[in-house]
Amino acid sequence: MDKNTIIRFEHVTKQYDDDPPVLDDVSFEIERGKFYTLLGPSGCGKTTILRLIAGFTEPTEGNIYFNGKVINNVPPNQRQVNTVFQDYALFPHLNVFENVAFGLRIKKMKESEIEVKVKEALRFVNLEGYENREINEMSGGQRQRVAIARAIVNEPEVLLLDEPLSALDLKLRTEMQYELRELQRRLGITFIFVTHDQEEALAMSDEIFVLNKGKIQQSGTPTDIYDEPINRFVAEFIGESNIVPGKMIKDFLVEFAGKQFECVDQGFHPNEPVEIVIRPEDLEITKRDHGKLQVRVDSLLFRGVHYEICCYDQDGNEWLVHSTKKVGVGDEIGLHFDPEAIHVMRLGETEEEFEKRLGAYHEVNHEK
Amino acid sequence: MKSNTRNLYLIPYVLWILLFVVAPILLILYYSFFDIEGQFTLGNYKKFFTPVYLRMTLSSFWYAFLITAFSLIIAYPTAYLLTKTKHKQLWLLLIILPTWINLLLKAYAFLGIFGTFGFANSFLELIGIGRKQLLFTDFSFVFVSVYIFIPFMVLPIYNALEKLNPSLVDAARDLGASWWTTFRRVVFPLTLDGVKSGCQAVFIPALSLFMITRLIAGNRVITLGTAIEQHFLVTQDWGMGSTIAVFLIIAMAIIMVATGNRK
Ligand SMILES: Nc1ncnc2c1ncn2[C@@H]1O[C@H](COP(=O)(O)OP(=O)(O)OP(=O)(O)O)[C@@H](O)[C@H]1O
Numbered sequence: 001m002d003k004n005t006i007i008r009f010e011h012v013t014k015q016y017d018d019d020p021p022v023l024d025d026v027s028f029e030i031e032r033g034k035f036y037t038l039l040g041p042s043g044c045g046k047t048t049i050l051r052l053i054a055g056f057t058e059p060t061e062g063n064i065y066f067n068g069k070v071i072n073n074v075p076p077n078q079r080q081v082n083t084v085f086q087d088y089a090l091f092p093h094l095n096v097f098e099n100v101a102f103g104l105r106i107k108k109m110k111e112s113e114i115e116v117k118v119k120e121a122l123r124f125v126n127l128e129g130y131e132n133r134e135i136n137e138m139s140g141g142q143r144q145r146v147a148i149a150r151a152i153v154n155e156p157e158v159l160l161l162d163e164p165l166s167a168l169d170l171k172l173r174t175e176m177q178y179e180l181r182e183l184q185r186r187l188g189i190t191f192i193f194v195t196h197d198q199e200e201a202l203a204m205s206d207e208i209f210v211l212n213k214g215k216i217q218q219s220g221t222p223t224d225i226y227d228e229p230i231n232r233f234v235a236e237f238i239g240e241s242n243i244v245p246g247k248m249i250k251d252f253l254v255e256f257a258g259k260q261f262e263c264v265d266q267g268f269h270p271n272e273p274v275e276i277v278i279r280p281e282d283l284e285i286t287k288r289d290h291g292k293l294q295v296r297v298d299s300l301l302f303r304g305v306h307y308e309i310c311c312y313d314q315d316g317n318e319w320l321v322h323s324t325k326k327v328g329v330g331d332e333i334g335l336h337f338d339p340e341a342i343h344v345m346r347l348g349e350t351e352e353e354f355e356k357r358l359g360a361y362h363e364v365n366h367e368k
Numbered sequence: 369m370k371s372n373t374r375n376l377y378l379i380p381y382v383l384w385i386l387l388f389v390v391a392p393i394l395l396i397l398y399y400s401f402f403d404i405e406g407q408f409t410l411g412n413y414k415k416f417f418t419p420v421y422l423r424m425t426l427s428s429f430w431y432a433f434l435i436t437a438f439s440l441i442i443a444y445p446t447a448y449l450l451t452k453t454k455h456k457q458l459w460l461l462l463i464i465l466p467t468w469i470n471l472l473l474k475a476y477a478f479l480g481i482f483g484t485f486g487f488a489n490s491f492l493e494l495i496g497i498g499r500k501q502l503l504f505t506d507f508s509f510v511f512v513s514v515y516i517f518i519p520f521m522v523l524p525i526y527n528a529l530e531k532l533n534p535s536l537v538d539a540a541r542d543l544g545a546s547w548w549t550t551f552r553r554v555v556f557p558l559t560l561d562g563v564k565s566g567c568q569a570v571f572i573p574a575l576s577l578f579m580i581t582r583l584i585a586g587n588r589v590i591t592l593g594t595a596i597e598q599h600f601l602v603t604q605d606w607g608m609g610s611t612i613a614v615f616l617i618i619a620m621a622i623i624m625v626a627t628g629n630r631k
């Protein structure tokens with residue numbers, strides 16, 4: 001096993017009673033010092049994964065390794081992991097200082113040392129001078145930072161963050177995203193961050209795990225996942241996308257919307273049915289006859305930065321376009337896109353098969 | 369106009385308080401200044417500070433303390449287990465149920481159980497300890513009182529535990545606390561209000577218990593409650609009885625304030 005691996009899930013299944021499993025045969029590795037994000041819709045098992053890592057619950061099957069040792073039955077107070085809870089879980093009977101000092105007091109650290117460490121942790125999260133405040137006197141954003149300070153002061157090897165930003169307004173949220181990312185870089189420890197907000201995930205992570213129904217759908221860097229979604233679920237969950245049925249005629253040639261297009265995908269069987277993904281921002285509006293596709297504008301929505309334009313081609317496929325150009329409803333327009341903008345998805349392909357195909361494709365490209 | 373009509377609604381309430389709360393207290397206060405012949409005197413108060421009554425006060429407090437302490441020791445874990453069970457409402461009902469039965473009935477039931485040929489003695493004999501004098505002992509008095517008061521201790525603690533956010537327990541564990549430390553530093557402080565309410569609900573009535581002292585403890589235990597009863601019903605010394613009652617009320621007020629929730 002890689003020395004850099006700090007946490008490893010090996011075929012982990014978690015099941016409550018006779019319900020369908022909450023996590024179904026999940027395996028992954030977490031490397032030291034990176035920012036990971038677990039991304040997925042509500043109820044997909046994100047919190048469950050964190051609870052398994054923190055030790056609040058045990059896997060029904062499979063093993064969890066920490067620094068190479070199985071930790072399935074190690075109680076949470078003996079794990080080198082700290083958590084920032086979804087609801088912060090700050091102790092309401094203790095003030096800010098005592099909340100942050102909680103873990104240090106349990107370690108029986110000297111009072112003078114506690115003082116120094118707590119002050120330092122609070123400075124880290126920009127909360128100097130708030131030591132004597134009561135928790136109910138703090139704002140949502142401040143509470144969250146206390147929760148982070150309380151966790152990092154213990155110098156854990158891994159910090160787990162369960163949707164810590166979900167209660168904040170958009171502006172504070174964006175600010176905190178920067179602060180958290182910055183914090184992770186400064187501390188150099190592993191962050192495992194849970195969110196169901198795809199933009200947040202794309203902006204912050206070194207690596208994203210996309211989860212659905214207790215399974216990891218895809219893992220990879222934000223660009224990998226955005227540009228090469230493995231299936232319909234990932235494509236739809238990460239950003240907006242146009243997904244239409246198509247057919248892979250041969251390598252580098254795909255057919256959809258009744259036409260054939262040059263593309264950069266390969267490794268499919270001839271005439272294999274596939275799904276095509278094109279991101280709305282990769283579609284460019286042109287004059288009707290200049291476009292690769294001819295569509296009719298159905299509706300137009302102003303989104304601030306761009307217009308969200310909804311069009312239909314003659315086959316009835318819906319095409320979503322993001323453009324700064326304004327068009328009229330009912331206009332016949334053309335859509336242009338580069339071969340690179342077309343992403344072809346094989347139906348029902350697993351992550352492993354996908355990686356393999358992608359690997360083969362990269363090798364071919366390098367040989368060229 | 370509006371506030372006037374609102375005040376009208378208050379009249380029955382105020383009347384009630386005046387008639388049944390304020391008036392009796394004033395009456396007690398009034399009676400406490402008269403001796404058995406109906407002469408005004410401060411003698412009752414002097415008498416209260418004699419060793420006989422002070423010892424009685426002390427023993428009242430001691431037994432009330434014992435009853436409260438044992439109730440707490442039993443009720444806290446019970447309430448905790450209750451919050452973890454599947455059929456909470458059912459278990460809660462079973463705990464509340466005995467409070468619907470008349471106190472005297474329960475006391476008589478224990479007379480049967482603890483009697484020389486009662487169930488408890490048969491059991492002791494069976495396990496080889498042999499028959500014991502159970503009735504009319506300190507033990508039986510505290511035991512029966514604890515049994516009677518436990519629901520009043522369980523309920524407020526149960527409510528406090530239910531209100532406790534479970535992720536606080538997770539957080540404490542996450543920060544390295546063992547079960548015991550988690551209990552001591554997080555769970556107990558955060559349910560302290562419930563514990564205080566429970567202690568109030570047990571300690572204050574326990575101070576003035578009198579029926580059980582006679583039935584179960586056979587008048588071996590003399591509390592302030594018993595003394596008041598004796599003065600009013602037996603010696604007819606209403607003045608002294610009222611004086612004791614005044615001290616009891618003062619004691620209760622002090623306890624209420626001391627254990628009250630500062631907020
Ligand atoms: N103690 C439990 N008993 C039974 N089922 C549970 C328990 N805890 C969680 N679940 C179920 O497990 C599934 C996953 O829960 P989990 O909390 O991991 O979701 P999540 O991805 O964190 O969702 P969210 O984004 O809403 O927080 C849910 O369907 C939930 O109902």
Ligand SMILES: [Mg+2]
Binds near residue numbers: 046047048086162
């Ligand atoms: Mg969750």
